[in-house]
Amino acid sequence: MRENGRTARFDLDAVLAAGFLCHLGVLVDGVPMVVPTVYGATADTLYLHGSAASRSLVASPEATVCVTVTHVDGLVLARSVFEHSVNYRCAMVYGVPRVVTGEEEKLEGLRVLSQQAAPGQWEYARQPNRKELAATTLLALDLDEVSVKISAGPPDDGEGPDAALGLWAGELPLTATWGVPVPDPALAPGIAVPAHVAARAGTVAG
Amino acid sequence: MRENGRTARFDLDAVLAAGFLCHLGVLVDGVPMVVPTVYGATADTLYLHGSAASRSLVASPEATVCVTVTHVDGLVLARSVFEHSVNYRCAMVYGVPRVVTGEEEKLEGLRVLSQQAAPGQWEYARQPNRKELAATTLLALDLDEVSVKISAGPPDDGEGPDAALGLWAGELPLTATWGVPVPDPALAPGIAVPAHVAARAGTVAG
Numbered sequence: 001m002r003e004n005g006r007t008a009r010f011d012l013d014a015v016l017a018a019g020f021l022c023h024l025g026v027l028v029d030g031v032p033m034v035v036p037t038v039y040g041a042t043a044d045t046l047y048l049h050g051s052a053a054s055r056s057l058v059a060s061p062e063a064t065v066c067v068t069v070t071h072v073d074g075l076v077l078a079r080s081v082f083e084h085s086v087n088y089r090c091a092m093v094y095g096v097p098r099v100v101t102g103e104e105e106k107l108e109g110l111r112v113l114s115q116q117a118a119p120g121q122w123e124y125a126r127q128p129n130r131k132e133l134a135a136t137t138l139l140a141l142d143l144d145e146v147s148v149k150i151s152a153g154p155p156d157d158g159e160g161p162d163a164a165l166g167l168w169a170g171e172l173p174l175t176a177t178w179g180v181p182v183p184d185p186a187l188a189p190g191i192a193v194p195a196h197v198a199a200r201a202g203t204v205a206g
Numbered sequence: 207m208r209e210n211g212r213t214a215r216f217d218l219d220a221v222l223a224a225g226f227l228c229h230l231g232v233l234v235d236g237v238p239m240v241v242p243t244v245y246g247a248t249a250d251t252l253y254l255h256g257s258a259a260s261r262s263l264v265a266s267p268e269a270t271v272c273v274t275v276t277h278v279d280g281l282v283l284a285r286s287v288f289e290h291s292v293n294y295r296c297a298m299v300y301g302v303p304r305v306v307t308g309e310e311e312k313l314e315g316l317r318v319l320s321q322q323a324a325p326g327q328w329e330y331a332r333q334p335n336r337k338e339l340a341a342t343t344l345l346a347l348d349l350d351e352v353s354v355k356i357s358a359g360p361p362d363d364g365e366g367p368d369a370a371l372g373l374w375a376g377e378l379p380l381t382a383t384w385g386v387p388v389p390d391p392a393l394a395p396g397i398a399v400p401a402h403v404a405a406r407a408g409t410v411a412g
Contacts, residue, residue, distance in 0.1 A: 021278055021292065023229040025238035032231035032238040034274040036296055068240040072227055074385070075324050077403060081316065081331050082338040084324060086227065090242055110287065118281050118290060118378070125287050126368055132288040158392025162332055168397045170389040172324070174411055179280070179379030186364025191374045197283060205380055 011148045015091040016041040018071055018206045020117035024048060025066040026056040039067070040113030041143070046093055047100070047109035050139035057099060057139070067093040067141060071206045074173040078155035079162035087171060090149045097139040103130075109138050120196030176205040217354045221297040222247040224277055224412045226323035230254060231272040232262040245273070246319030247349070252299055253306070253315035256345035263305060263345070273299040273347060277412045280379040284361035285368035293377060296355045303345040309336075315344045326402030382411040 022039045025032050035052040046067060050057065053065070073087040100106045107128070114122045128136065155169050178200040181193050228245045231238050241258040252273060256263065259271070279293040306312045313334070320328045334342065361375050384406040387399045 021276070021294075023231075023240050023274060023276070025229075025231040025240035025272075027233075027238055031270045031300065032233055032240075032272050034229050034231035034238075034240050034272045034298070036274065036276040036278075036292075036294065038292060064237045066231075066238050066240045068229060068242065070227070070229070070242040072242075072382075077324060077327060077331070077387075079331060080334070080338070081320055081328060082334050082342070084320065084327065084331070086242075086244060086323075088227075088242065092240070094237065114287055114290065117292075118283060121283060121290065122287060125283070125285060125290070125373060126371060128286070128288050132286070136288070154388075154390040154392065158390050163392065163394070165332060166394070166397060167331060168389070168400055168403070169393060170387050170399075172387050172403060172406060173385035174382055175385055176278075176380055176382045179381055181283075181376050181378050182360075183374070183376040184360040184364050186360065186369065187375060188369070188372070191372060193376075194374055197374070197378060200378060 011150065012091055012143070012146050013041070015069060015071065015089045015148055016046070017116075018089070019069050022048065022067050022069045024053055025068070026053045027060060027063055028056045038113055038117050039069070040109070040116040042112055044143050046141040046143055047113050048097070048139040048141065049113065050097070050099070050137035053139070054137045057097065062096055064094055064096055065141070072174050073152065074171050076155050076171055077169055079157045079165050079167045079169050083155050083157045083162075085151065087152050088150075092147045093141055093143060094145040095141045097141045100138040100140050103133060106133055106136070106138050109140060110136065120194070124194055124196065178203050178205055217356065218297055218349070218352050219247070221275060221277065221295045221354055222252070223322075224295070225275050228254065228273050228275045230259055231274070232259045233266060233269055234262045244319055244323055245275070246315070246322040248318055250349050252347040252349055253319050254303070254345040254347065255319065256303070256305070256343035259345070260343045263303065268302055270300055270302055271347070278380050279358065280377050282361050282377055283375055285363045285371050285373045285375050289361050289363045289368075291357065293358050294356075298353045299347055299349060300351040301347045303347045306344040306346050309339060312339055312342070312344050315346060316342065326400070330400055330402065384409050384411055
């Protein structure tokens with residue numbers, strides 16, 4: 001099988017650590033709503049920026065949500081259209097999210113989230129003040145009910161009858177790369193790109 | 207405003223055309239499930255590969271689903287952590303999906319889907335036979351109830367009090383790029399990468 005459900009904690013941590021954007025599924029008036037939002041993971045907790053989902057959470061505080069993190073690694077180009085597929089790594093987390101209210105945990109959760117998306121910015125930029133903290137909805141989800149799927153490798157039909165077609169088959173990799181930082185046009189002259197930002201240019205994300 | 211809800215049909219078409227992977231939100235036993243799947247869009251219909259959602263669709267054939275397509279364009283690095291955000295393009299489509307059963311529409315929908323993810327492969331590879339068609343779950347969703355959000359540009363705090371902090375601020379772009387095709391190790395010698403695949407290497411996806 002090209003695609004494997006994984007249960008190892010190692011796989012979950014790796015998939016979550018490789019990204020910063022998830023798709024959060026919540027119920028709104030009985031209909032699923034899927035919104036992109038940023039997240040950060042600790043050993044046992046997933047922190048999510050929750051503003052887009054806040055209406056649903058207020059209406060249904062005990063409702064289970066689903067958080068899905070997907071990294072697309074490439075296309076699998078097979079001899080037959082039917083065997084075409086996508087190489088990807090995907091983690092799904094289910095749970096009843098907790099709205100983080102304690103100031104200390106909120107700061108720590110936001111630090112985790114910030115550090116995952118933009119390493120170094122938490123220390124470099126001005127950290128949230130009380131008013132900003134209060135205006136931020138942070139959700140916490142236990143990393144208890146999780147599943148990981150990883151699909152990798154070449155197509156499956158290399159040994160089958162379609163191999164005789166003489167068609168090319170293989171993988172077309174897809175890679176997300178950080179680019180060169182673009183200064184804010186409002187930036188005053190003489191302010192250099194900090195090293196922790198400059199160092200990311202050209203590196204692979206995910 | 208950095209972030210704008212868009213209503214123009216032009217924006218929807220552009221966001222959908224820029225990708226091939228969506229996150230499909232369906233209800234399973236009353237809980238939202240968010241699964242990645244491939245899609246293809248025509249002027250009025252979104253076709254989705256529906257195998258992962260098929261259990262839910264059989265159980266609740268009249269249920270509304272949400273399909274979200276998100277392209278992450280970069281990080282917005284502001285002077286304050288609070289003003290940090292993500293530049294992205296996102297389309298959300300709501301509707302009751304139709305399971306495509308007619309052979310003609312199923313072939314056409316799969317062609318659209320294949321053409322969007324892997325242009326040229328529909329003509330190059332062996333097309334689905336009747337048995338494969340029957341084994342494929344294809345969903346169709348009308349492009350009626352849609353919303354598009356696009357967030358772009360520099361951070362918002364260039365004119366505010368935080369500008370006096372003298373910190374660097376700007377965007378860190380993120381770009382997904384197709385790589386060099388990797389031949390299937392099972393490939394017989396002498397089969398060249400077809401031009402439509404080779405031409406994608408180094409081009410931007412999304």
